[in-house]
Amino acid sequence: MLHHAVGISAHYPLLLATWLLPLAGALLLWSTGPRIQAKGAVLGTTVLGAAFVTALLSIPDALRAADGYVGAQQPLVTWLPGMSLGLLLDPLSLLWTLVITGVGFLIHVYSIGYLAGDRAIARFFAYLNFFVFAMLTLVLSDNFLGLLVGWGLVGLASYFLIGFWFEKPSAVAASRKAFVINVAGDVGIMLAIFILFAQLGTLSYGGVFAHVAQLSPSTLLAVCLFLFVGCAAKSAQVPLHTWLPDAMEGPTPVSALIHAATMVTAGVYLIARCHPLWDASPDARAFVGVVGAITALVGAILGLGQWDIKRILAYSTMSQIGYMIMGVGVGAYQAGVLHFFAHAFFKAQLFLGAGIIIHALGDEQDIRRMGGLARKMPFALLAMLTGTLAICGIFPFSGFFSKDAILYGVLEHGHPYLYFIGVLTAAITAYYMFRMLFVVFAGQARTPASVGEHAGHAHHAPAWLMQLPVALLIVPTIGIGWLAIGGEQSPWARFFEPIFGASLQPLARLGMSEATSSLVVTSVVLLGIATAFFVYATPQALRNAPERLQREGQRMPGMLTHAFYFDDALDGLFVQPTRALGRFCAATVERDVLDGGVHDITVGARWLGHFFRSFQTGFVRAYALVLALGVAAFAAYYVLVGVTR
């Protein structure tokens, strides 16, 4: 018998070190940051490099299996009966840990160059280290409570980092928006935890998953949907995605690490981790699959209407996470997780490549003012091109394998409509990604600023600091998908056999083979690329590019420029009513009921005092008269009523 999500319980110093090193780094940087500044960047990066090494050394622990127990389980404390907190490193959390620390390390290195000269660089690295600690808490926890703690802390770290440049009002607004929406998701997870604890009396993954059968179908569906509220908020699923494009106000390395590679895929992790719940609830699978597909499509369509290079990538992130959620949602867990793994590399690479361009152009993010960068920035072209080919799913880049695996998995699990949406999204993805690539790199330069001699950055860091991490990311961007070659005998499938081996199996073998599916997807992707080429990259399109792009901007439908009015809808549905309630409370409840009530009490007390004061005439004889009348009244009472015993 397979024990779900229960590791071999023992002490694992390496695992503890992986988890706590980033926290130590953050605390050290917070306490000494203002004094060490630029050295703090090196310190934070070194700490994360050490965490990556300990994570690598922990791989044998994570893969160890005995008697159906898989991975390493490190008990920490027992808070309450049924609430034992601990760490769990099994293949699933190992994958995330390696990405968080590995890609995180590369992005730390990149940040040394990107933020060189920023006067708060130590604070930035403190936040980054803190984020890594929070994210490790999330994925390494062996119970729902620790997961929720990590879930909340990554939201906090995200808030810190989006608003890192707090002099910018737009960055502050974006960080606040991200935090509020993410807290709404936290509440969803909290409600799911309440239900689980009330029903099962335990919150450890092993305890919950062993007793899934005890939950009624409706309870199970409620738990899954509440968990999914958290996933939707964290992983930018419709309609809780609106914070992600705004989160691009943060520094570009933050977008690469948090809002592309790691944090936003927490929802994918949660569903993959809780796959016994999803296995048992077909309704939850159908719902999550549909939301994922809608998110993939909406993100891709909105990507068509963006001019800001980072917002294009943000919408593509949202769209790709939609794919992942669709994959893990319908039950194709390995495929969804593979897409997470591939996406972590190619999307980080795309963001870091975009960061190189933005940095070189002096913080220019509008692709209409770029153009013709192919010759001036060949390295950026290489980074962006390989990343784009990967995200589009061109053979042999990683995205080809992962996207095909998801789409075929969706088909296998009996969702032909979602398959159709996924293929359509793949075509749109190819179109808008190559639109970005052509507009940025093809033709003539459209910006007066000359590349490489930008103003505004007083300190120059060596170029390799930013190029090396990107170069290292290109390798997995190309090669990671090859792990999945070979179907059920592939290294990828064998790696996840202990986790997903007993999970939901595909409904039936289909008439359409995976090769045919790949051919279909590749054809529509090539169609999308060809369309983008004819619209943006033919010689006559390039000749009058500025006018054409300007015309495109003017003719852009309102649906795209307003992002399907999601912001306005959320504003009308939640923000405005909340504000109205706040105004009502401030104007009516606060002033009339609370202040007014207190005021009325004082008025009443004063009036009462006046009333009783009027009795105190100061005339002794009047007091004597009242006294006498009182005695007379007593006497009259006893005379008229009589003494009764």
Place this chain on the structure above:
Amino acid sequence: MAVGELSNYVTLSAVLFFLGVAGVILRRNPLVMLMGVELMLNASNLALVAFSRAWGSMVGHIFAFLVITVAAAEAAIGLAIIVVVFHRSARVDVDDVTILKG
């Protein structure tokens, strides 16, 4: 002691009591008011002793002694207050002593 005899005592006690009340309420000289109070106290003493004898109980007697004791204390404090009031103004009229007016 016959019932008629008791009612004589009680009537006398009531008359004395209301004389005392009238003295306290109608006169403005604090000394006379104090005398009125004494009259009321002693009227009630008379009633207590009369009832006590009529019903052959010692409680009324004891209570009368208690009243005498309290009356002595009351007279002492009352006179002390009057002396203080005399110090404040030469004229002695309780209607002028209204500093406790609310």
